Amino acid sequence: MTDTRFACTGCGKCCNDHHVPLTLSEARQWAADGGTVIVLVEAFLENGYGVPAVHLEHARRRSVLISSGKTTAYIAITFAAYNSGPCHNLRADDLCGIYERRPLVCRIYPMEINPHIPLRPAAKDCPPNAWEEGPELIVGSHLVDLELKELIERSRQADSEDIDAKETICALLGIRTTALKGDGFATYLPDMQAFAEAARQVCEERVKVGGVGDWGFELSGEAVTLQMLSEGARTVQGGVGNYTFIPLQRVD
Ligand code: SF4
Numbered sequence: 041m042t043d044t045r046f047a048c049t050g051c052g053k054c055c056n057d058h059h060v061p062l063t064l065s066e067a068r069q070w071a072a073d074g075g076t077v078i079v080l081v082e083a084f085l086e087n088g089y090g091v092p093a094v095h096l097e098h099a100r101r102r103s104v105l106i107s108s109g110k111t112t113a114y115i116a117i118t119f120a121a122y123n124s125g126p127c128h129n130l131r132a133d134d135l136c137g138i139y140e141r142r143p144l145v146c147r148i149y150p151m152e153i154n155p156h157i158p159l160r161p162a163a164k165d166c167p168p169n170a171w172e173e174g175p176e177l178i179v180g181s182h183l184v185d186l187e188l189k190e191l192i193e194r195s196r197q198a199d200s201e202d203i204d205a206k207e208t209i210c211a212l213l214g215i216r217t218t219a220l221k222g223d224g225f226a227t228y229l230p231d232m233q234a235f236a237e238a239a240r241q242v243c244e245e246r247v248k249v250g251g252v253g254d255w256g257f258e259l260s261g262e263a264v265t266l267q268m269l270s271e272g273a274r275t276v277q278g279g280v281g282n283y284t285f286i287p288l289q290r291v292d
Pocket residue numbers: 054055056060127128129130131135136137138139142143146
């Protein structure tokens with residue numbers, strides 16, 4: 041990778057049409073502020089099916105083991121700010137209305153949180169001049185901005201620490217359909233009052249839900265369905281509430 045400089049121009053483009061991943065406490069705050077949270081669910085089998093071997097460590101770190109039919113899988117659950125069009129915090133002058141308490145991922149953009157995804161300026165919303173000036177961001181293949189490094193580590197840490205609570209919140213909301221990692225995303229737009237209440241119960245009353253039925257996989261096609269059935273997974277179509285399955289082109 042070539043050395044990269046970066047200076048945010050404040051154009052506000054990244055605050056439009058981006059679902060911003062949130063930590064659990066950020067998601068609660070987002071809901072309390074009147075925002076909408078989208079829930080994105082994907083899983084891979086405990087034996088590694090669904091995720092390239094080099095990505096396993098990172099993928100496991102942000103996942104929890106669940107059951108599906110006769111098999112077990114690692115599930116990752118993302119709560120994200122649902123921004124269709126401009127974020128509701130984006131002001132008319134294109135600046136953030138909650139700048140001092142904006143979510144971690146807003147502070148990290150345009151860097152990637154996943155260590156297996158290299159930063160590709162062309163794939164980002166930032167205008168060309170944002171990459172022509174400012175302090176050095178990447179030298180060789182190393183991120184040299186120490187503050188950013190610390191924010192990325194905090195984000196990864198939160199992913200790991202929040203996952204059990206997120207899985208319980210999903211159980212309380214009846215969310216039990218997942219996609220297979222790399223094959224698609226299972227997405228839900230829960231009722232925000234129900235979401236806030238489930239999150240409150242889990243975070244404040246330490247409610248834990250065990251043995252409420254296992255997860256089912258919605259899959260993109262016949263071949264992957266046959267493969268997952270042969271692995272012992274339970275397959276389903278559809279999910280609770282405002283649910284959408286987004287198929288992806290398989291890459292592995
Ligand atoms: S919270 Fe602020 S920085 Fe984050 S997407 Fe919304 S307007 Fe942009």
